[in-house]
Amino acid sequence: MQKTFLYSVYLFCMLLVITACGQTTEMRPIDKLYSNIQPLQYKSMNRYFIEANQSGCFYELYVNGRLVFEHFEQVGLMGHTTCINDAILKSGMQEVTVKLYPLGQTEVERFDTFTKNARIEVKIEKYDTQVKDSDEKVVTFKIPEASTRNKNDIKIEGLPYYEHTFTFYAEVPYEVTGWSESQDLTKMDQKQLEKEVVAFYNNLSDVIYNQDEAKWVSLVKNRELEILTSEAYNNVNEHVIKSRVKEFKEDFNSSFKRKFPLDKYKMIFGGKGRIVALKSIEHRGMSAFSFGVNRTIFDKLKKIRAFRYIYLHKPKGSNKLEIIR
Template sequence: MKIINKLYYLFLLFFLVSCNSQEKTENIMSTEERITYISSKIKKYKDEPLYQIEIETLNNFEILINGFPVYTHNHLLPGTIKLNINPALLKSGSQNLEVKLYPRYNSQNIQNEFLSNKDSFILKMEKTSWKDGSLEEPELIINYELPKYKTDNHGEPDYEKPIDYSKQNELIKNFNFTAKIPYELKGWSESEDLSKVDKEILMNKISNFYYTAIDAFKAKNYDYLNTLYLNADIEWYQSEYFSKETIRKFQSKEGRKGKSISTTKANTTLYEQKMFSQKDSKLELYCDNRVIRLVHSSGPNKGNSAFGYEDIDQNGMKREIFIDLFLHIPKGSKELEIIR
């Protein structure tokens, strides 16, 4: 993974403020047009395997499948999650799971400098499958728990040799596994290597794309926004075998589905929706430099998508919504598209 130099942020900020907001509207698809089009692309299979990960920890962490970040947790709240990883599985065969474990936050909401010997991290990967409208009994694929002791020559814990994590500010663990899935997605497999694109040209394109997406979201131009996500949604829905009813639910939603965290009591009960500022953000490359996105660079939102908003509902509860906006340039093209 490579990080584009933050010196280009000033260029990004300039574009977010000053880009022309005119949008191409001739290709916008209505909700019904999208539902019909997407449904025609989704294939159904007799066997529909679903791979899931479950994590329990108080630490911060990032989970990558084949170099693609499927989940980032950087918060004081416990990181107990369960998620489907099929959208990151492009085809059957050997896959890679990478876990990056970071120090937790203390009671003052300040991230510790190092890991602790009291840290706990449990990860399970399971394979299940849709059958007659319900999921089958899962099969355990990976079962990992952060070890407390070094192992002997037989792979057994040596209780006289505890592992010291107190000088580590990061722990990386990789696993290989085999996935068998009936579909095949193009994804980023044929995308251009973005590290070879002129940085100034790339920044121009990314800045303009984010500005357009944010502007559309603020204007509640959801048909335009969902049309931008059309190809990405087709691959997402295929990987999870969505029915037409489920497709309709997502495509009819006002706004975009995003990760929601940090529900707290606000100082007001007035409804408010405020887009994230791009001031404290950076660009990150994934998947052998073929996928890129803008993320928060520090603080409790570090590593999460910079495309999103802070929301205060009618009950006065405040939360942050992080919406995926992963971009790539398809092979033979010069223009960015949303890939996830």
């Protein structure tokens, strides 16, 4: 009797093993996108970062026409660093634009122009991932405080807006196409372009709302592969890439879904007119494109409205908008 029972248990266990072996887990489209990626190895693997310290103003930072960082909160912000390699297509001169804005309405007063204490310092730094302790300051742009000003300093006191552009030389071992061969969108009929951009954003909103992960991957594939090459040197184990994949998966795992209409917007161009995005004029520093999604914040699942900049271009020989950043 005991032998018969043990034999039955054995057969049941074997059946479980055989069944499990016969099953295959289908890899998700997002996982497929980042699979079979071999890390790049060069003698030099520079990564460039932008950082700003500011007081008495808000700001946006653009690299080669693409917004890479913005700060519009009524709190001080110091010591942030943002990798900008995905805005650098190849070695050569790169363009940085700093856009400054007054504080507007604060808890105690309204500031429609810059005060005498408004200041900002923007730094570009690099380090070689192949070389230990290779941090190097590349360039610094600074509007000093009133106490250090002289007749040659930039003066923004009393202005409602200020913009400054400077350049720096970047040396990277890769070269990605990006928007370098794309059409100049500023030469198109702007009303027609606007219709096409709005239609693209609305279609993307549907794709995310319907949680069509495969379709989404087909739309962002070129962007993601270029970001992998330029920012992470194809290292999918980089923290920034892991965080990126995690966030994308959350978009398609979300139990909360909501479509938001585009904010009132203006079209902004970058890359010498070759890329375009819709910038909100309702929420300062934000994209006009957004969607509802669950996010885990301080260990609690919350429903949020996620704003995300989507830069579009028309590749050479094509009349169709595509996502490039």
